Amino acid sequence: MSGVSTRDLPVPALARTGLLxxxxxxxxxxxxxxxxxxxxxxxxxxxxxxxLIRAQLAQPNQSIVTSHTYSQLFTLHxxxxxxxxxxxxxxxxxxxxxxLQIGAPDMAFPRLNAFTYWIFLLGALTVMSGAATNGGxxxxxxxxxxxxxxxxxxxxxxxxxxxxxxxxxxxSSILTSINLITxxxxxxxxxxTMWRIPIFTWEMVATALLVLMAxxxxxxxxxxxxxxxxxxxxxxxxxxGGSAVLYQHLFWFFGHPEVYIMILPYFGVVTEIVSTFSRxxxxxxxxxxxxxxxxxxxxxxxxxHHMFTTGAVSDPFFSAVSFLIAVPTGxxxxxxxxxxxxxxxxxxxxxxxxxxxLLNFLNGGITxxxxxxxxxxxxxxxxxxxxxxxxxxxxxxxxFAIFAALFFWFPKIFGVKLNEYWGKVCFAFEFIGxxxxxxxxxxxxxxxxxxxxxxxxxxxxxxxLNALATLGAxxxxxxxxxxxxNVIVSAIRRAPVPDDPWGGFTLEWAxxxxxxxxxxxxxxxxxxxxxxxxxxxxxxxxxRKR
Amino acid sequence: MALQTEPHKMxxxxxxxxxxxxxxxxxxxxxxxxxxxxxxxxxPSSSLNVTDRxxxxxxxxxxxxxxxxxxxxxxxxFVIYFAIAFRRRKHEPIESIGVQIHDxxxxxxxxxxxxxxxxxxxxxMSIRVWYLxxxxxxxxxxxxxxxxxxxxFEFRYPGLDRGIYNEMHLPLGRPxxxxxxxxxxxxxxxxxxxxxxxxxxPGLVQNLNFTPQVAGTYLIECTxxxxxxxxxxxxxxxxxxxxxxxAWLDAQKKTAAVAxxxxxxxxxxxxxxxxxxxxxxxxxxxxxxxxxxxAEASDPEQDGPDLEHVFTNKAHPTLVNxxxxxxxxxxxxxxxxxxxxxxxxxxxxxxxxxxxxxxxxLTAYLASLK
Ligand code: HEC
Ligand SMILES: [Cu+2]
Numbered sequence: 001m002s003g004v005s006t007r008d009l010p011v012p013a014l015a016r017t018g019l020l021x022x023x024x025x026x027x028x029x030x031x032x033x034x035x036x037x038x039x040x041x042x043x044x045x046x047x048x049x050x051x052l053i054r055a056q057l058a059q060p061n062q063s064i065v066t067s068h069t070y071s072q073l074f075t076l077h078x079x080x081x082x083x084x085x086x087x088x089x090x091x092x093x094x095x096x097x098x099x100l101q102i103g104a105p106d107m108a109f110p111r112l113n114a115f116t117y118w119i120f121l122l123g124a125l126t127v128m129s130g131a132a133t134n135g136g137x138x139x140x141x142x143x144x145x146x147x148x149x150x151x152x153x154x155x156x157x158x159x160x161x162x163x164x165x166x167x168x169x170x171x172s173s174i175l176t177s178i179n180l181i182t183x184x185x186x187x188x189x190x191x192x193t194m195w196r197i198p199i200f201t202w203e204m205v206a207t208a209l210l211v212l213m214a215x216x217x218x219x220x221x222x223x224x225x226x227x228x229x230x231x232x233x234x235x236x237x238x239x240x241g242g243s244a245v246l247y248q249h250l251f252w253f254f255g256h257p258e259v260y261i262m263i264l265p266y267f268g269v270v271t272e273i274v275s276t277f278s279r280x281x282x283x284x285x286x287x288x289x290x291x292x293x294x295x296x297x298x299x300x301x302x303x304x305h306h307m308f309t310t311g312a313v314s315d316p317f318f319s320a321v322s323f324l325i326a327v328p329t330g331x332x333x334x335x336x337x338x339x340x341x342x343x344x345x346x347x348x349x350x351x352x353x354x355x356x357x358l359l360n361f362l363n364g365g366i367t368x369x370x371x372x373x374x375x376x377x378x379x380x381x382x383x384x385x386x387x388x389x390x391x392x393x394x395x396x397x398x399x400f401a402i403f404a405a406l407f408f409w410f411p412k413i414f415g416v417k418l419n420e421y422w423g424k425v426c427f428a429f430e431f432i433g434x435x436x437x438x439x440x441x442x443x444x445x446x447x448x449x450x451x452x453x454x455x456x457x458x459x460x461x462x463x464x465l466n467a468l469a470t471l472g473a474x475x476x477x478x479x480x481x482x483x484x485x486n487v488i489v490s491a492i493r494r495a496p497v498p499d500d501p502w503g504g505f506t507l508e509w510a511x512x513x514x515x516x517x518x519x520x521x522x523x524x525x526x527x528x529x530x531x532x533x534x535x536x537x538x539x540x541x542x543x544r545k546r
Numbered sequence: 547m548a549l550q551t552e553p554h555k556m557x558x559x560x561x562x563x564x565x566x567x568x569x570x571x572x573x574x575x576x577x578x579x580x581x582x583x584x585x586x587x588x589x590p591s592s593s594l595n596v597t598d599r600x601x602x603x604x605x606x607x608x609x610x611x612x613x614x615x616x617x618x619x620x621x622x623x624f625v626i627y628f629a630i631a632f633r634r635r636k637h638e639p640i641e642s643i644g645v646q647i648h649d650x651x652x653x654x655x656x657x658x659x660x661x662x663x664x665x666x667x668x669x670x671m672s673i674r675v676w677y678l679x680x681x682x683x684x685x686x687x688x689x690x691x692x693x694x695x696x697x698x699f700e701f702r703y704p705g706l707d708r709g710i711y712n713e714m715h716l717p718l719g720r721p722x723x724x725x726x727x728x729x730x731x732x733x734x735x736x737x738x739x740x741x742x743x744x745x746x747x748p749g750l751v752q753n754l755n756f757t758p759q760v761a762g763t764y765l766i767e768c769t770x771x772x773x774x775x776x777x778x779x780x781x782x783x784x785x786x787x788x789x790x791x792x793a794w795l796d797a798q799k800k801t802a803a804v805a806x807x808x809x810x811x812x813x814x815x816x817x818x819x820x821x822x823x824x825x826x827x828x829x830x831x832x833x834x835x836x837x838x839x840x841a842e843a844s845d846p847e848q849d850g851p852d853l854e855h856v857f858t859n860k861a862h863p864t865l866v867n868x869x870x871x872x873x874x875x876x877x878x879x880x881x882x883x884x885x886x887x888x889x890x891x892x893x894x895x896x897x898x899x900x901x902x903x904x905x906x907x908l909t910a911y912l913a914s915l916k
Contacts, residue, residue, distance in 0.1 A: 063870055145770075280645070310747055342644055344552075344642050370610045376610065379743065381769075383738075
């Protein structure tokens with residue numbers, strides 16, 4: 001080695017080339033990129049599955065795919081979107097951003113970090129490879145209810161692959177969470193007190209705590225399912241003293257917090273973006289943080305609202321807590337609006353996607369409050385109303401925030417800015433397409449269309465509403481293609497972009513784009529949750545004085 | 547002069563009060579429409595009150611829709627209005643910033659308290675209706691059992707020692723208790739027009755109590771995914787005057803007595819085609835199907851279609867019912883039977899006596915023929 005210390009050489013994450021350098025990396029930024037790229041690949045796979053599902057449902061009484069294929073499609077679509085896209089994308093983004101936002105050189109446990117990525121990838125591939133087994137991939141839905149997922153009915157290896165793959169993915173999530181929490185508590189730069197941590201990082205702390213509480217229930221549940229299937233267990237077999245409802249309790253004990261694991265990180269994304277493009281601090285910063293933890297706490301006590309129709313749970317209790325969880329969520333909403341109020345707003349692509357998030361998530365939140373009401377749930381549960389509700393939350397919410405995040409942090413991550421014009425076109429396609437797909441489903445659900453049907457009878461209105469939904473899905477697909485082309489063309493053109501193209505507020509914008517391996521050459525003073533904003537204002541001030 | 551606040555950022559913002567009044571009017575008008583429009587198209591039969599609880603549930607649905615709609619109008623309205631009213635004007639310098647407000651504790655207090663109160667009201671209303679749904683119907687005149695099977699609903703009536711498949715009869719105006727369970731996987735018993743649903747869970751019996759109030763035929767659907775033929779798991783619910791109901795039940799009792807002699811009740815069928823055993827399938831085929839079908843080169847010709855190449859014959863890519871050739875579809879066809887334009891009909895599993903297991907085995911057997 002030469003005598004020059006590497007600390008003096010800003011090496012962008014992408015410049016250290018070679019396949020091996022990626023496989024062996026423990027750099028949180030590269031691991032973050034690998035997470036996000038992998039997650040996006042699964043988004044495409046799951047998206048294609050969604051298109052096949054919409055094609056099959058476009059008209060009544062069709063058989064474009066077989067019923068068994070259809071069951072595998074919706075099982076893998078849900079599994080991939082949840083476990084291999086929305087959650088790992090958040091962890092990828094957090095991997096990249098959290099150390100930067102708190103002024104740290106890396107995550108607390110870099111090698112553990114690499115391990116979590118690889119085990120996540122292995123898990124995801126294991127689930128998908130079920131499709132190559134005799135009898136096909138898992139086909140019992142993403143929550144794999146017993147007895148359907150039991151050995152008697154789902155005798156193929158596909159279901160076992162699914163269980164093993166999800167177990168690996170959950171171990172990955174648990175370990176990543178430990179890593180994130182440790183990083184935030186131990187590795188903050190001098191001056192970065194708890195009440196100066198950026199909201200995105202705060203939301204990731206809340207998410208990681210939720211993962212630590214919720215995922216162990218899932219691993220236990222799936223472990224028991226595996227024992228029942230392959231090693232003669234009877235945990236879920238009522239004939240031998242087991243209980244089919246027990247599976248559901250454990251599943252939703254994980255499954256409901258999981259919903260918030262999928263949304264809290266994106267609350268963080270949207271908060272940062274709305275604040276940046278309104279040129280204002282986050283309105284009610286402390287309230288925002290407390291609301292995140294209130295949501296996390298309450299979300300541990302609502303799981304059985306997924307089970308009202310089993311008749312085996314206390315409806316009034318779980319209903320009341322479910323209603324209450326809307327309070328902190330509402331506070332967040334008001335704070336976002338408060339942040340925009342009297343701002344200096346630029347409707348850039350990230351901001352447009354963030355506004356899209358607000359409107360869609362609001363829609364899903366309102367119908368969420370409706371289904372928290374047991375009598376309404378008795379009608380809406382497991383109908384298309386519910387399908388629409390959670391797609392508004394995860395698709396209209398998380399997915400839109402993911403696009404917002406991509407457009408916002410792309411220059412930071414890759415040193416390339418995506419084309420704004422085509423970004424806005426992409427937003428228009430996604431927003432219109434999304435609402436066209438899912439709004440009609442509310443009606444279909446109340447009209448009586450059950451969830452997860454392979455096909456449906458030609459009842460009045462059903463055909464046309466479904467056709468509309470399929471059309472919307474096609475429009476969304478075009479939007480995604482526009483996005484991909486945008487990425488490719490922008491990457492080829494590589495228009496020069498400054499380190500901080502948006503006028504960011506938080507520490508990641510204080511370093512180069514992309515950041516060097518060690519993240520920062522020099523940190524600005526940290527006196528609030530917006531150190532880069534403070535720095536810029538004081539620079540402006542001294543210019544003015546001169 | 548960039549430090550001075552732009553005029554449009556003063557006060558609440560340009561046009562704040564007119565916009566607020568406009569949104570309020572919009573919320574009220576659309577709320578009234580949701581409240582008074584006949585929603586039968588959306589909520590099937592909502593104006594008929596087909597059960598004693600229907601009106602309560604629909605009222606709750608409308609009420610929550612009205613509140614939800616108002617919130618949607620306000621929030622969406624303000625997001626869009628702020629995005630326009632406070633957009634950075636062309637003449638503003640790039641480094642211009644908004645008014646640096648960090649928080650307003652009074653505002654935050656009220657926007658935490660008011661939603662809490664609204665949500666508590668909604669929760670209390672919901673629990674009240676829930677209580678009525680659970681306990682509000684008078685003592686039941688009798689109980690019907692609903693048993694979920696892949697992929698049939700079986701209904702059992704008092705005094706009838708045989709299950710009735712996929713057709714449920716209830717007397718008009720009599721409180722009834724429906725006991726719901728399953729013998730295999732989870733299903734869900736849903737009558738959309740009644741707004742009632744109960745999952746059928748093996749090892750668990752739960753009940754629904756209600757009084758049907760309008761005669762007619764209603765759709766019963768399975769709404770918990772239960773396997774490949776989940777979407778075909780539907781049944782009819784016929785609500786009829788007591789006399790007609792009694793006549794129907796008596797007729798069922800008579801046929802039950804006749805049918806009881808030859809064989810025990812036929813196990814309901816349906817199966818996941820992939821789990822079968824081809825060797826066992828061959829035996830059942832000989833017993834149940836060979837009178838109409840030829841399966842192997844050595845078998846005699848029969849009236850029904852040759853099944854030797856049913857999975858592999860490229861010239862016949864679809865089954866007689868037009869569905870693609872797949873184990874699931876063949877299983878479904880064996881299950882349901884089929885009558886095309888030809889003189890002969892393919893009998894249903896109930897007629898051939900094929901159980902779920904048999905169907906799986908038969909499908910495996912047919913798939914094994916090359
Ligand atoms: C009473 C005579 C009869 C019996 C018994 C019978 N079938 Fe059939 N089956 C038919 C007829 C007739 C058709 C064609 C119906 C049509 O085209 O309308 C048919 C059609 C079929 C088909 C579809 C063939 C194709 O090419 O699409 C299959 C598969 C089948 N039967 C399987 C079975 C099995 C398995 C059994 C035994 C459980 C069975 N059938 C018992 C008369 C019978
Ligand atoms: Cu079913």
